Amino acid sequence: MANHRIALITGITGQDGSYLAEFLLEKGYKVVGLARRSTHYHYENIEHLTGKISLEYGDLIDANTLEHIIAAYQPGEIYNLAAQSVPADSWRQPIVTGEITALGPVRVLEAVRKLKPEARFYQATSREIYGGLQQEVIDETTPVLANNPYGVAKLYAHLMVETYRQSYGLFACSGILFNHESPRRSLHFVTRKVT
Numbered sequence: 784m785a786n787h788r789i790a791l792i793t794g795i796t797g798q799d800g801s802y803l804a805e806f807l808l809e810k811g812y813k814v815v816g817l818a819r820r821s822t823h824y825h826y827e828n829i830e831h832l833t834g835k836i837s838l839e840y841g842d843l844i845d846a847n848t849l850e851h852i853i854a855a856y857q858p859g860e861i862y863n864l865a866a867q868s869v870p871a872d873s874w875r876q877p878i879v880t881g882e883i884t885a886l887g888p889v890r891v892l893e894a895v896r897k898l899k900p901e902a903r904f905y906q907a908t909s910r911e912i913y914g915g916l917q918q919e920v921i922d923e924t925t926p927v928l929a930n931n932p933y934g935v936a937k938l939y940a941h942l943m944v945e946t947y948r949q950s951y952g953l954f955a956c957s958g959i960l961f962n963h964e965s966p967r968r969s970l971h972f973v974t975r976k977v978t
Contacts (some may be wrong), residue, residue: 791858793817793843794865799907801828803862808835815856817841817865843887850894861895862905863888870911873933884936892947892955904955912938
């Protein structure tokens with residue numbers, strides 16, 4: 784494994800995780816994916832990658848599993864794309880949303896800090912940190928106005944990435960993702976229900 788660049792992708796079975804896995808494989812990376820056993824209905828996004836990726840089972844609630852995976856594979860890059868990603872569901876399950884979407888990234892950051900501080904960490908954040916803001920241009924300087932549990936959880940993760948970068952000197956960054964579509968997007972989203 785020493786000759787390969789190694790990337791860990793949480794949320795590998797989702798739309799973005801599966802496309803990222805393909806991209807990194809094309810670049811010569813060894814790709815390790817973290818997937819929950821309960822996400823079996825999304826495996827069609829990565830079935831074609833069987834034998835090309837290493838798949839580990841766990842979730843962002845389990846710090847021990849995260850630490851074990853990072854210690855075992857020593858990834859140089861970690862992409863956290865896992866989340867409870869449906870804002871409407873965050874109202875029905877605010878505690879689960881907080882555990883996975885807010886505290887999950889902190890568990891990954893802690894594992895990185897303790898076990899692989901030279902790794903590069905990417906956190907997928909969401910436009911939902913800006914709440915219902917309807918202005919034409921939104922960028923990093925726009926005031927945050929998260930107004931649902933999902934947006935608040937994503938904002939917490941975003942701020943913790945900044946905190947770990949500043950406090951511990953980690954290479955940690957967030958990308959603020961806006962709505963984007965593909966055939967791999969979950970049918971839970973209204974835009975997929977109408978396409």
